[in-house]
Structures are given as structure tokens and as C-alpha cells.
Amino acid sequence: MSRRREILRRAAEVFDRQGVANTSIEDIAKAVGIKREGVYYYFKSRGDILLEVILPSSTTLLMNMKGVMRGNMSSMEKLHGAIQTHLNAFNPTYLEMSVALREEHFFRNDAKLSELRRVWDEYSQLWIELVEEGQEKGEFKKNINAKMSAFAYIGMCNWLARWYDPAKDVPIPELIETYFTLASSGIGINE
Amino acid sequence: MSRRREILRRAAEVFDRQGVANTSIEDIAKAVGIKREGVYYYFKSRGDILLEVILPSSTTLLMNMKGVMRGNMSSMEKLHGAIQTHLNAFNPTYLEMSVALREEHFFRNDAKLSELRRVWDEYSQLWIELVEEGQEKGEFKKNINAKMSAFAYIGMCNWLARWYDPAKDVPIPELIETYFTLASSGIGINE
Numbered sequence: 001m002s003r004r005r006e007i008l009r010r011a012a013e014v015f016d017r018q019g020v021a022n023t024s025i026e027d028i029a030k031a032v033g034i035k036r037e038g039v040y041y042y043f044k045s046r047g048d049i050l051l052e053v054i055l056p057s058s059t060t061l062l063m064n065m066k067g068v069m070r071g072n073m074s075s076m077e078k079l080h081g082a083i084q085t086h087l088n089a090f091n092p093t094y095l096e097m098s099v100a101l102r103e104e105h106f107f108r109n110d111a112k113l114s115e116l117r118r119v120w121d122e123y124s125q126l127w128i129e130l131v132e133e134g135q136e137k138g139e140f141k142k143n144i145n146a147k148m149s150a151f152a153y154i155g156m157c158n159w160l161a162r163w164y165d166p167a168k169d170v171p172i173p174e175l176i177e178t179y180f181t182l183a184s185s186g187i188g189i190n191e
Numbered sequence: 192m193s194r195r196r197e198i199l200r201r202a203a204e205v206f207d208r209q210g211v212a213n214t215s216i217e218d219i220a221k222a223v224g225i226k227r228e229g230v231y232y233y234f235k236s237r238g239d240i241l242l243e244v245i246l247p248s249s250t251t252l253l254m255n256m257k258g259v260m261r262g263n264m265s266s267m268e269k270l271h272g273a274i275q276t277h278l279n280a281f282n283p284t285y286l287e288m289s290v291a292l293r294e295e296h297f298f299r300n301d302a303k304l305s306e307l308r309r310v311w312d313e314y315s316q317l318w319i320e321l322v323e324e325g326q327e328k329g330e331f332k333k334n335i336n337a338k339m340s341a342f343a344y345i346g347m348c349n350w351l352a353r354w355y356d357p358a359k360d361v362p363i364p365e366l367i368e369t370y371f372t373l374a375s376s377g378i379g380i381n382e
Contacts, residue, residue, distance in 0.1 A: 021212030076379060124354075131378070140378045145361060148369050149378055155350020156343045163342050170336060178339045186377035187322070187331045187340055188267060 004042050007032055012053045012095040020050055020099070051112050054100035057093040058116060061086065062123045069126050075134030079153075080180045082130055086157040087179065090164060091172050101161035127154055153183055195233050198223055203244045203286040211241055211290070242303050245291035248284040249307060252277065253314045260317050266325030270344075271371045273321055277348040278370065281355060282363045292352040318345055344374055 001009065010031040014023050025046055029036045043049045068081035090097050100116075127150035134140030156179060169175075192200070201222040205214050216237055220227045234240045259272035281288050291307075318341035325331030347370060360366075 019212075021210075079378070134378070139380065141372065141380055144369055144372060144378065145365075148361060148366060149373060151350060151354050152347045152370060152373050155353070156347045158353075159342060159346020159349060162346070162349075170339060174336075175339060178335055179343060181332065181335060182340060182343050182377065183373075184377045184379045185381060186373065186375045187270070187325070187335065188375045189330065189332055190376060190381040 003032075003034075003038075007039055007042055008049065008053055011049045012099055015050065015053065015099045016095045020046070047112055050099070051116065053096055055116055055119070057089055057096040058100055058119045058123075060093075061089045062119050062126075064089075065123055065126050069130065075130065075137055075139045076184060078130055079134070079183060080176075082127065083153070083157065083180050083183060084176045086154075087160070087172050087176050090160050091166075094164075094166055098161040101158050124150060124154060127151075156183070194223075194225075194229075198230055198233055199240065199244055202240045203290055206241065206244065206290045207286045211237070238303060241290070242307065244287055246307055246310070248280055248287040249291055249310045249314075251284075252280045253310050253317075255280075256314055256317050260321065266321065266328055266330045267375060269321055270325070270374060271367075273318065274344070274348065274371050274374060275367045277345075278351070278363050278367050281351050282357075285355075285357055289352040292349050315341060315345060318342075347374070 007028065011023075011028045014027050014031050018027070023046065025036055025039050028046075028049065029039045032038070039049075043052070064085040065082060068078055068085055071078065071081065073081065128146050131140060131144075131146040131149045135142050135144075135146065160175075163169075164175075166172075170178075198219065202214075202219045205218050205222050209218075214237065216227055216230050219237075219240065220230045223229070230240075234243070255276040256273060259269055259276055262269065262272065264272065319337050322331060322335075322337040322340045326333050326335075326337065351366075354360075355366075357363075361369075
């Protein structure tokens with residue numbers, strides 16, 4: 001791992017553990033085992049580090065969701081693909097996703113956030129289109145607001161950042177199937 | 192509104208707008224239109240204010256959920272009641288709920304959080320029991336992990352803190368029915 005990547009990795013861990021607001025460059029340097037100057041050699045500020053910790057996993061998620069939407073599949077299969085894509089983002093980049101989903105506030109009045117917000121807006125829009133497409137094709141219930149449904153599913157998946165512990169909870173592949181079942185046919189037994 | 196309640200109300204607004212980490216007692220005093228000392232007369236610290244902003248709505252939510260679970264209803268009706276209870280918590284105390292759901296980090300190493308964490312743990316446990324009860328009664332799908340489902344629904348509801356704007360989005364009563372439909376029978380058209 002390059003020094004640069006190591007700083008980002010340790011920063012993600014420290015951000016996850018104590019929150020960005022309570023983290024100093026000094027804390028990150030300590031976690032890497034180097035001096036503050038060693039961090040400043042690569043990054044101008046804590047905000048720059050944060051953005052680089054969280055933007056790549058969000059951008060990858062958006063790219064993969066675009067792939068799902070372009071696929072030649074039924075809307076139900078796309079729903080499965082979208083849940084899979086989203087939950088898989090927690091697999092290798094669990095810490096980065098968790099930090100991303102908790103720390104948007106930190107950037108609230110920061111121009112840097114605009115890039116991150118653009119990615120998440122575009123991503124949400126694709127989910128809304130997925131629901132609308134399924135409604136038009138007659139695969140999804142029509143009497144349901146597409147935006148509300150899209151955010152229900154995004155929320156269901158994103159909430160993992162708050163409770164999911166890869167060491168203690170069920171593996172992601174199992175979670176993908178469970179969440180797809182809940183999203184597609186609900187918890188009730190349909191007769 | 193008493194001065195004490197006014198401080199809590201304005202604090203919720205400021206916390207919601209700029210995040211707790213970026214809020215000083217001075218900011219809260221300014222929002223109320225009084226001096227810092229006027230805030231300190233009622234509260235010892237920003238943490239005390241935060242706890243009092245978020246604990247009451249969480250405690251009410253827990254109490255109402257206990258009421259739902261004690262009810263003499265089918266599990267499906269309890270699921271409706273639980274979603275109703277949860278989303279209604281956003282109705283009068285929208286700001287407080289939003290702050291509660293974003294700022295748990297702030298208290299992470301703080302003894303004060305233990306009270307809040309206890310409330311949310313007990314609340315989550317009731318949701319898990321709701322799912323298990325429905326599975327035992329044969330109303331809910333059995334091949335689904337109860338904890339994963341419970342957190343799916345809690346996440347779906349809690350995510351409102353991130354996107355819901357009472358001035359722009361559909362009213363809460365409509366959202367309750369939409370989310371109940373999604374939770375009980377999914378988005379697919381069941382034939």
C-alpha cells in the first residue's frame with residue numbers, strides 16, 4: 001500500500017471511530033505512525049482527506065448503478081441488481097461508505113461537497129427512474145409515489161452504515177437476497 | 192413558549208442547519224435573541240442541550256411502539272401501527288428526529304449517550320419481536336432473518352431524516368400508507 005493510500009485507510013478508520021469533527025490531522029498521523037508533516041505532504045486539509053475517503057466509493061456506486069440501468073433486464077431484475085450494487089459497496093469499502101453516509105454535514109457549506117452531492121443526486125435519480133420504469137412496464141405497483149419508494153429502498157440500504165458489522169452480522173450476499181425479497185414482495189405471505 | 196423551551200426549539204433548528212459540531216452556545220443564544228449567559232442559566236453545556244433536544248422524541252417513540260406491541264392486533268396490523276408511529280414522530284418533532292438520527296456520533300464517548308442508546312436498543316428490539324411474532328403466527332415469511340428485516344424497516348423510516356422536507360414532499364399520512372404497502376407486500380405486482 002502506498003503511503004498516500006495508507007493515510008486514507010487509517011483516516012477512514014479514525015473518522016469512523018470518533019467522527020470527523022473530533023479528528024485532527026495529528027490523530028490521523030498518529031494512526032499511520034508518522035508525523036503531521038507526513039500527512040500534509042499529501043493532503044492540504046482534513047476536508048481534502050475526508051473527500052478522498054468518501055468520494056471514490058460513491059462514484060463507483062453511481063457507475064455501477066448506471067450499468068444496472070443500461071442492462072437488458074426486467075425492472076424486477078434491475079431492482080435486484082440495484083440492491084446488490086448498493087449493498088456490495090459496503091463490502092470492501094464498508095468504512096468509507098459508513099463515513100460518507102454520516103458525515104455529509106461536515107461539508108454542508110463547503111464547495112467540495114457539491115461534487116459529492118452531485119453524485120448522490122444522480123444516484124437517487126436513477127433509483128427513481130428504476131421505479132418509474134417498472135411502473136410503466138406493469139411490473140411494479142402503479143399507485144405508489146416513485147420518489148418515496150426510491151428513498152425507501154435507498155434508506156433501507158444506507159442504514160447499514162448505522163448497524164451493520166461485517167464481523168457479527170450475516171454476510172452481504174445473504175443480506176442482498178433478504179432485502180430483495182422484502183423490496184419485491186414484502187414481508188407478508190402472499191396467497 | 193417558556194424561555195427554556197424556546198432555547199431547545201431554536202437549538203434544534205441551528206443543530207439541524209449547521210450540525211452540532213459547528214454550533215456554539217453563542218450561535219444558539221443568537222438564534223434566540225439573548226446573551227450566552229441566558230442560555231447557561233438553563234443548560235450547562237451544548238451536550239446537555241443536544242440530549243434534551245433529542246431524547247424526548249426518542250422516548251415518546253419507544254413508548255408508542257410499546258403500545259403498538261401490546262395491542263390485540265394481527266402482526267400485519269402491528270406492522271402498520273409501527274410504521275405509523277415511527278413516521279408520525281417526524282411530524283411534530285421533525286427537526287428533533289433529524290438531529291437525533293444524524294448526531295449520535297457527537298455523543299459517542301459520552302456517558303450521556305448511554306440513555307439515548309438504551310432507548311434506541313429497546314426500540315429496535317421491539318421491531319425484531321414484531322417480525323418474529325408475525326413469523327410465528329404464519330403471517331410473515333419465515334425464511335427471513337428477523338433482525339435484518341427489522342433494521343430494513345427502521346432504516347427505511349429513519350432515512351426520512353436525510354431527505355424528507357415537510358414543505359415539499361407528500362404529507363406524512365400518505366407516506367405511512369405507501370411505506371406500509373412496500374413493507375407488507377413489496378413493490379411487485381403479486382398475482
